[in-house]
Amino acid sequence: xxxxxxxxxxxxxxxxxxxxxxxxxxxxxxxxxxxxxxxxxxxxxxxxxxxxxxxxxxxxxxxxxxxxxxxxxxxxxxxxxxxxxxxxxxxxxxxxxxxxxxxxxxxxxxxxxxxxxxxxxxxxxxxxxxxxxxxxxxxxxxxxxxxxxxxxxxxxxxxxxxxxxxxxxxxxxxxxxxxxxxxxxxxxxxxxxxxxxxxxxxxxxxxxxxxxxxxxxxxxxxxxxxxxxxxxxxxxxxxxxxxxxxxxxxxxxxxxxxxxxxxxxxxxxxxxxxxxxxxxxxxxxxxxxxxxxxxxxxxxxxxxxxxxxxxxxxxxxxxxxxxxxxxxxxxxxxxxxxxxxxxxxxxxxxxxxxxxxxxxxxx
Ligand code: TRP
Numbered sequence: 001x002x003x004x005x006x007x008x009x010x011x012x013x014x015x016x017x018x019x020x021x022x023x024x025x026x027x028x029x030x031x032x033x034x035x036x037x038x039x040x041x042x043x044x045x046x047x048x049x050x051x052x053x054x055x056x057x058x059x060x061x062x063x064x065x066x067x068x069x070x071x072x073x074x075x076x077x078x079x080x081x082x083x084x085x086x087x088x089x090x091x092x093x094x095x096x097x098x099x100x101x102x103x104x105x106x107x108x109x110x111x112x113x114x115x116x117x118x119x120x121x122x123x124x125x126x127x128x129x130x131x132x133x134x135x136x137x138x139x140x141x142x143x144x145x146x147x148x149x150x151x152x153x154x155x156x157x158x159x160x161x162x163x164x165x166x167x168x169x170x171x172x173x174x175x176x177x178x179x180x181x182x183x184x185x186x187x188x189x190x191x192x193x194x195x196x197x198x199x200x201x202x203x204x205x206x207x208x209x210x211x212x213x214x215x216x217x218x219x220x221x222x223x224x225x226x227x228x229x230x231x232x233x234x235x236x237x238x239x240x241x242x243x244x245x246x247x248x249x250x251x252x253x254x255x256x257x258x259x260x261x262x263x264x265x266x267x268x269x270x271x272x273x274x275x276x277x278x279x280x281x282x283x284x285x286x287x288x289x290x291x292x293x294x295x296x297x298x299x300x301x302x303x304x305x306x307x308x309x310x311x312x313x314x315x316x317x318x319x320x321x322x323x324x325x326x327x328x329x330x331x332x333x334x335x336x337x338x339x340x341x342x343x344x345x346x347x348x349x350x351x352x353x354x355x356x357x358x359x360x361x362x363x
Pocket of ligand 1: 006007008009010044047137140141149151155
């Protein structure tokens, strides 16, 4: 059996370059390499609602934005099933069963959920659905028998939780579900791309994102005002690379051919870094180089997005077809799950025959 790749994003805003290097680019590469049996990519609207329950319009508007970002990056609906989470009721059913396999204290230990609770000031009023979203995420993954989940580092605890649930389920009910594996970016800078202000995470609420659909002048503005080394005041001063956002972005985006095209004085990134550390290399020169790379990377994505924006009904059609395919796949797994859990009363002829015998013997 080949790989089944699955991953998704919450529709709470347009996708940004953190999503791109963290997972999107990997998905497109996997898709184009074709070494898989099935690939599912979905828009996690139900999960987005767990902390946006009073703002359904925001989630609704962003479903199409995320779909457009997917297509713009090169996800191809003829190769990958693209669908919307809420349209697959089997996921709710599976989550409901999984809830019995996880303790409250186990959920409380999830580091990603812990930080998210703090970020949202939820400490005293955590919605149950938000608290339990790692369980529903395990259902998202296992309902499609995913073997491989390409996500960012922050999703590691979710995949671990899913693996635990699968092991527990299979132990109790017999081998039924597939234990998924996480696929992290292989480049450290891509694991967690910082915001343009140097803060640990790119996030819409912090206003430190570069969006995939960003216009050229906006990209330039954001790159040129990016956080660098605050102690690098004069060009001749030695500069620091660690924690210097411009260099982190170069680590994530720069390829050898970019030097040939935009900065032929330097053979590679190591030489550029060495010069910066020695002193004598100004921030503006490095930022201009990064800007050229970002422009080259994002222009084709932005242009493709504009093409797709011309036919919005076709995008909804594509999503609807994806939902139909996804639903059939999830229903198939759920039928195995119900059988394993012995709740398949009406399609089990043996059960009825057994009961007939049992009650006949009791007479
Ligand atoms: N939690 C993920 C995020 O915030 C989105 C998501 C939901 C997901 N279900 C998933 C990712 C299943 C991978 C697999 O980005």
